[in-house]
Amino acid sequence: MQHSTPHAVIAGIAASLLLVTSSGHGLAWADDNDDAAPGTVINEPGAETNPMPTPGFPLGGKYNYPAKGSDFNDSTPAPYTVINYGGIPHKGPNFVNIGDSHTVTAWLPSTVPGDPCMHNEFGFAQVVGQKTGLPVRDASCAGAAIEEYWHTGSTFVGKIPKAAQRLAINKNTMLVVASLGGNDTYLDTAAELMTKCAKRWKKGDACSPYLAPSMMGRARVLSPAIYYMLKDIKARAASDAIIIAMGYYSPFPKNFDGCPSEKIVPKGDIVFFREFVEELNHQMQLAARKAGVIFYNPSQYIDFNTSSCGAPFQRYIVTAGAPEINMPIHPTLFGHWKSADTVVNLYNQELQARKAGKSIAPATWTIPYGVRG
Numbered sequence: 001m002q003h004s005t006p007h008a009v010i011a012g013i014a015a016s017l018l019l020v021t022s023s024g025h026g027l028a029w030a031d032d033n034d035d036a037a038p039g040t041v042i043n044e045p046g047a048e049t050n051p052m053p054t055p056g057f058p059l060g061g062k063y064n065y066p067a068k069g070s071d072f073n074d075s076t077p078a079p080y081t082v083i084n085y086g087g088i089p090h091k092g093p094n095f096v097n098i099g100d101s102h103t104v105t106a107w108l109p110s111t112v113p114g115d116p117c118m119h120n121e122f123g124f125a126q127v128v129g130q131k132t133g134l135p136v137r138d139a140s141c142a143g144a145a146i147e148e149y150w151h152t153g154s155t156f157v158g159k160i161p162k163a164a165q166r167l168a169i170n171k172n173t174m175l176v177v178a179s180l181g182g183n184d185t186y187l188d189t190a191a192e193l194m195t196k197c198a199k200r201w202k203k204g205d206a207c208s209p210y211l212a213p214s215m216m217g218r219a220r221v222l223s224p225a226i227y228y229m230l231k232d233i234k235a236r237a238a239s240d241a242i243i244i245a246m247g248y249y250s251p252f253p254k255n256f257d258g259c260p261s262e263k264i265v266p267k268g269d270i271v272f273f274r275e276f277v278e279e280l281n282h283q284m285q286l287a288a289r290k291a292g293v294i295f296y297n298p299s300q301y302i303d304f305n306t307s308s309c310g311a312p313f314q315r316y317i318v319t320a321g322a323p324e325i326n327m328p329i330h331p332t333l334f335g336h337w338k339s340a341d342t343v344v345n346l347y348n349q350e351l352q353a354r355k356a357g358k359s360i361a362p363a364t365w366t367i368p369y370g371v372r373g
Contacts, residue, residue, distance in 0.1 A: 054150045055232075056225025059184065063218045065147055066187050076152050078163035083155060085168055086119055086138025095132060096168045097125040098149060098233070099140035099179040101156070102248055105327040106336050116155035117141035117162070122333060125177075127340035132347060134175055139168035145183040146225050150232075166232060173237040177343055179246040181226055182280055185218040186211075190329060201264055208272035216272075219279040226287035234291065242350050244343055245288035247281035249317040249331050250274045250299040250371050251308045259309035261319055274371060281369040289365040294346055296364065298331075298339050303373035 052074075058064045082088060086097070097103055103124045105111065110121040119138060120126075129136035141148065142156035149165045169176060186193055197207035226245070233243055252274045256262065261270060281297050288295035301316060308319040316335030321328035331339070346360065353360050 054147050055228035060221030072152050074152050076161050078152050078161040084163040089137050090135040093172050093174045094137050095134035095175040096173050097138045097140045098165050100144040100183050101142035103140050103179050104142050105330050106333045108325050116157040116160050124336040124340050131344040137168040139165035146180050149229050169236040171238050175242050176233050177244045177246050181222050185215045206266040206268045208269045222283040223286040227290045230291035243293035245284050246296045247284045248277050250277040250302050251317050253304045253307045253371050278370045285369050294361045294364050297369050299371045302371040
């Protein structure tokens with residue numbers, strides 16, 4: 001079966017190929033309609049109005065959007081199809097990846113050259129597409145938050161207008177993996193947060209007292225916003241599409257004695273980072289249950305060896321990014337591949353369960369959302 005245009009090709013055209021200009025949030029591309037003439041801009045049902053404000057915000061009635069300083073809105077043209085879709089989309093059945101940098105970035109040398117969303121040539125979405133046989137529409141982008149699911153946003157590199165991630169989903173979409181929410185929990189970028197924490201650690205001070213009030217407060221009220229996103233995904237995708245709500249890898253295990261990070265990061269902060277990610281996964285699970293979709297917790301695979309404490313080139317996530325030359329505080333390619341394998345297994349299990357008139361989703365709503373060890 002066909003897959004989306006290889007990333008090696010995308011690299012040469014991502015920053016220059018203008019395929020179709022979108023003049024508003026109610027527009028989609030002809031690729032979403034098998035009957036449309038090539039190059040035709042069409043109105044896609046359900047895309048005519050993007051809710052303002054984003055459903056579920058302010059979080060918990062008091063936490064608004066992270067301040068990103070973008071002037072883009074839903075009437076801002078987002079003309080680069082290869083950026084909006086992570087490639088040139090093919091007609092027919094497809095897999096859509098909705099997400100942020102945790103499904104995008106990994107080993108820096110295999111990052112697609114010139115890709116402003118920092119997709120990886122051998123990353124999560126590409127492996128899922130190869131193993132399911134479904135052409136990939138990778139709408140994910142580094143730096144994305146739930147707001148970017150609903151509304152026109154900007155790319156991580158270059159701040160190029162990027163269409164709402166939801167527009168990649170159509171009635172031919174057979175599989176959707178959604179993993180957003182982490183970037184909705186802090187007001188600074190992850191890099192800025194780590195810079196501030198590094199200064200505190202250098203003085204021997206913990207960073208969690210600075211981080212916890214905002215980050216944990218926002219994390220604990222995320223599920224409604226995630227639920228509205230999952231509900232919209234179900235409405236936009238094929239009626240029999242399989243939807244998987246995917247959480248995050250914790251950078252640290254529960255048992256971290258002897259972890260190299262202890263030389264720099266106070267123990268209280270190590271515990272905080274683990275508990276923070278576990279709360280993100282908890283909120284994802286709550287939303288998945290309410291939406292009636294499958295939940296997948298990547299942290300179920302995290303123990304000392306697979307966490308950032310483990311041996312380089314074997315672990316699933318890193319903190320500093322060395323010596324793997326990986327994006328700091330992000331999954332490695334091994335982490336991407338483990339998640340891809342799990343998603344494909346869940347997809348195949350659900351297909352088999354449906355043949356018997358059942359679903360595996362309910363069983364995923366009660367599994368642990370924390371780390372393995």
